[in-house]
Amino acid sequence: MEDTLLKSYFPHTGIPHQIWIRNGLFFGASAALEYTNTYNLHRALNGEAFVLSNSSPPVSFNRDIPLFLDGNGGSLKDTRIRSLLSKRINVNIGGITRSASNIRAYNVPFRSLIYEMYRLDIPYAGRFNRIVWEISDSLKEELIGTHKQKTGIYENDLAYYQWLKEHSYCYELAIDSSLNISRKALYQLMEQDINCYFKLEKGIIAVLGKKKLPCYAIINRDGSPSVTGFSDKEENLKAENYFVMENQPIEQLTNYIIAVLAQQPYPIIDRTTAKQKVSIRLNKANLTIPAIKQELNKIGLDLLLQEQEIPVIIVKYANL
Structure with a gap:
């Protein structure tokens, strides 16, 4: 036949x-x-009953459509490892969630994706100023929309929303919990996925590296940092308008400064050597480099612009 x-x-x-x-x-x-x-x-x-399989009843399956799509061959819960990346989905949601065995990003731009895959290596505030772009200005503009920042006025933000619609991505990486994957290994898989996609789409990859860059360094001045507390007269200054620390580790202060100055063009780094506790009060209405420097000087610290070699994310062409 x-x-x-x-x-x-x-x-x-x-x-x-x-x-x-x-x-x-x-x-x-x-x-x-x-x-x-x-x-x-x-x-x-002999006309007796028997079975041709000891497995569960067969599920609907069509080899011409993606596995597990609309139940094709089973459901996503049957997967052991899966990853997917798509352009923006048409829902009003954005952000990144994490657990011990998965990472999910919803409608986020390129910069958020590459920061997330190196979040174990680059401080959170570094997502703004620890990315070194070794690509053309036009491609960088396309990827991060430098001149399309949101103002809060809808009519003025139409260009921003259009850029976000065209340059946002969703990503999911899920590993069966029985595989006991480490956080480092999980992010290494994400790095492979993201770089594979953007190498194909834009011809670029993101890698960890070190660069000597201008940085605002928090350093020790002559003498030890002060640990003097505030007087009773100053108690009324401990309001929501002030950031106040009393007799706390320097690390807590430097982390706060790094966070509030995160969008400065230069990274903020901690180069203090004495690890004593400090007391300081910063006016939240004036969190500028000069104002913070002035308060730091009072407690034996300083904020200086100097070149330092620091860990960074380097975005470059894949063939370089």
Whole structure:
């Protein structure tokens, strides 16, 4: 029959494919050779019941559409490892969620994706000023929309929303919890995925590296940092308009300064050597470099612009 007539009656996608017929009636099919055995053959010839598989009932499956799409072959809960990346989805949501075995990003731009994949290596505030762009200005503008920042006035922000619509992405990486993947390994898989996609789409990749860059360094001046507390007269200054620390580790202060100055053009780095505790009060209405420097000077610290080699994310062309 040249495999035409039988295939029309018994559609199948792979071989071997066995059809069991008894007394002119079809009663089963199997692709597994192990069910063609003496036990089953004797029961079939004697009209006795038997099964062709010890597995669960077969699920709907079409090899011409993606696996697990709309239940094709099962559901996503059956996967062991999966990752996917898409352009923006048409829902009013954005951001990134994480757990021990998955990372999910919803409608975020390129810069958020590459920062996320290196978040174990680059401080959170570094997502603004620890990315070094070694690509053309036009491609950088396309990726981060430098001149399309949101103002809060809808009519003025139409260009920004259009850019965001065209340059936002969704990404999911999910690993079965039984595989006990480490956080570092999880982010390494994300790095491979993101770089693979943007290498294909834009011809670029993002890598970790070190660069000597101008930085605002928090340093020790002559003498030890002050640990003097505030007087009773100053108690009323501990309001929501002030950031106040009393007798706290320097690390807490430097982390705050790094956060509030995150969008400065230069990274903020901690180069203090004495790890004593400090007391300071910063006016939240004037969190500028000169104002912070003035308060730091009072407690034996300083904020100086100097070149330092620091860890950065480098965005470059993939062929370089």
